[in-house]
Amino acid sequence: MKNNFDDQEIGQPRLLLQSVTKEFPGCLANDSVDLRIEPGEIHALLGENGAGKSTLVKMIYGILKPDSGTMIWEGNKVQVANPAHARDLGIGMVFQHFSLFEALTVKENIALGMTNPPAMDQLEQQILEVETRYGLPLDPNRAVHSLSVGEKQRIEIVRCLLQDPSLLIMDEPTSVLTPQEAETLFVTLRQLSEEGCSILYISHKLDEVRQLCQSATILRHGCNVGNCIPANETPASMAALMIGEEFEVAQRGEHPEAGPVTLEIRSLSRKSEQSFGIDLHDINLEVHSGELMGIAGVAGNGQAELLELLSGEVLSAADEILIGGESIGHRGSTKRRQQGLCFVPEERLGHGSVPDMSLNDNSLLSGFVSQPFLNKGFIATETVRKFTRQVIDLFDVRCPGQDALAGSLSGGNLQKFIVGREILQQPKVLVVAQPTWGVDAGAAALIHRALLQLAAEGAAVLVVSQDLDELLTISHRIAAICGGSMSESYDINEVSAEDVGLLMTGVSLDKSSTKPGPAQGALQ
Amino acid sequence: MSFSLVARPQPSKLMVYLSPLLALILTLFSGFLMFSLMGIDGLDALYAFFILPISDSYGFSELLVKAIPLILIGVGLSIGFKANVWNIGAEGQLVMGAVAAGGVALFAYESESIWVLPAMMIAGILGGMAWGAVPAWLKTRFNANEILTSLMLTYVAGLFLSFLVHGPWRDPEGFNFPESRLFSESALLPIILEDTRLHIGMIIALLVVATIWILLSKTLIGFQVKVVGSAPRAARFAGFKEKGLIWFSLLLGGGLAGLAGMIEVSGPIGQLVPQVSPGYGFTAIIVAFVGRLHPLGVTIAGLLLALSYLGGETLQIEMGLPQAVTGVFQGMLLFFLLACDVLIKFRINMTQKASKTESVKQEASA
Incomplete structure (x- = not known):
């Protein structure tokens, strides 16, 4: 040097x-x-x-x-x-x-x-x-x-x-x-x-x-x-x-009594279609109603592939994914929404929302299945506007008005809108990717509270995030994905950040043995 | 002074509507220059091109006659263009519509039934749809580029029509001219303005414009078309079927082009001839873009581009200029429009030559 x-x-x-x-x-x-x-x-x-x-x-x-x-x-x-x-x-x-x-x-x-x-x-x-x-x-x-x-x-x-x-x-x-x-x-x-x-x-x-x-x-x-x-x-x-304002940090309640399994993934495997994509290997996961399950993992370990399969943008075999006991792996997004699955994609602009359309139109985008937005094939404009106003009010979306283009909102406000739009559809299962990626701390806290509230009301919430701190704050149960394989899931009170770190590298935890210090070992 | 393009924070709504106007002004100016360079009085020529053809009521009715197919095809194409489905082959779909409708007219020759026209209309629409279905199938099945397939099919359609009027459908009493029989009265569209050629197609076109307008702004399928074009991943997220919309766009565009073809052969032409359209299917692409892919805009643009056909004919008669002038004006209009559309996302920044840049440029290599 x-x-x-x-x-x-x-x-x-x-x-x-x-x-x-x-x-x-x-x-x-x-x-x-x-x-x-x-x-x-x-x-x-x-x-x-x-x-x-x-x-x-x-x-x-x-x-x-x-x-x-x-x-x-x-x-x-x-x-x-x-x-x-x-x-x-x-x-x-x-x-x-x-x-x-x-x-x-x-x-x-x-x-x-x-x-x-x-x-x-x-x-x-x-x-x-x-x-x-x-x-x-x-x-x-x-x-x-x-x-x-x-x-x-x-x-x-x-x-x-x-x-x-x-x-x-x-x-x-x-x-x-x-x-x-x-x-x-x-x-x-x-x-x-x-x-x-x-x-x-x-x-x-x-x-x-x-x-x-x-x-x-x-x-x-x-x-x-x-x-x-x-x-x-x-x-x-x-x-x-850094933040310059006070905000209320989300508080996870005690791990709720396990409700019935609402979202289930059964030995889901899939070869990636992209040359350097990640193959998924035999993924098993159960999310109970009333709990918030976190999936940790470094980006590019199969999260994108798994999320596509969950949202219905890519289909799998029927009984690899079940909602409320019903096989929906072979169903498209619309059918899944009818079963009560809502989804918040990682990319806000262009995936979760259409940037150059108004917030009203963006409510219609995912709400037309579960909400009475259509009347004999015609769009019920007033109903859509009412729903949009509700999202804006309840989720504190700061915008010039409901006719504002989605792309003109700041990242945090657009994310609040998208999360709010999905939550107000009262899903039985909500799958969220990177809920607070690039979002300011105030908005992040609001989103965390809303997700926990939804779980408390009996929905099964699955959060896939790279932000380990976030998952440790809000999850009731946590698992990690690495190289396309999913770890066992653990009650959040059973594991430390270091444990989850190990899971993220594909090491399985032996909870009976004493924890070694792997980080030091790796270096010297 | 130097000019540079600076990105606008948000696309300018004003420029979206101002751009076609600006393009028209630039077209007029360039036209003036072009005529002047050719040694013709530019103002006279422009007058002959843009004003003279519609200075009497007959001229105006002719404008409407020419605008009908342009508007019909233009609104159909604009749906596809909104959904990023680039149907360039409306000309071929028009021809196949004309063939199918003409076939019905020839088959029902001497029939006086009032059902001949509706049957021709349905045949025309189906003919156009069939020709639009081919690129739709190739695109959804093999991911073949619809720009190429629809364009190539245009030439197939043209040759097919040519084969029919030279062969099996040639008028037996037509002295071997490559034309079909003249359609009987029951296969011709009623005239709605006496002593002109303005026919009922005008009303059909307006009805179609209104329907498409409602479809786009008030229905889920119209919403889907807009979302697919603007954010394809969001459309997948919402569960809109991209393949379904490709089929929808090409069938709708093809069907309306086929209807235009039917209207041409049972309206102004009255028989099948080797050339049933002076390129309406291609000009309609310009119509769709100048009209900002909006049904109302397309209607106005359809009238403007119809004028370019009349203007070309008038210049040919009045000043002996070749009819290629029509194509030149159409081309210039599209060219300037695409150029002006840059101003929707960018603005022009004029700066005095920058001189306050500090010249202390330290090449430190510590």
């Missing part, structure tokens, strides 16, 4: 941003933001979704150009023209979503991301050196599609480290990792920091930031609302700065 620690003037920051502003059409993403990162420091950039974190780092990395403001890199004023220029300066970035070619090997992917890659065997040598030095075991000749998400992230990190960065930007690196994998990553990051490499760590997970980061900059609605030393703060005090 380049170690310019000694020849720095005392007090000269590695990176200094002064009143950086960036405006997108209709949205001020960054409003004169200041940022100061010292050499060798792990600096957190905190903020809710949509606070402008990604925009800010994209400007540092040269993907976006600021409208105004200055960037000072190691004492010199710079304008980063493009990512290659940023890499020349010594800035590396690991993105939240990887840009890897699934069919190529680790080595080939790394070479493709370099400005001037060395010869292949020389590169392999360099890769192995970096890997041993930072404890990132990875075979350079393996094909990327066979790797886990954590391993894919390692490719991106190794790619950056090969370029000798003095600032490494990590965009929400743990959002795709299990708790154990995250622990491993932190060890690497601390080692880098000790060697003098600064790290800009973007996250909204406050516990993590307190563990790892020496200082933090907090953004809200594109503005810099404060700097702090995370170790001196509580998660609550930082959350207050």
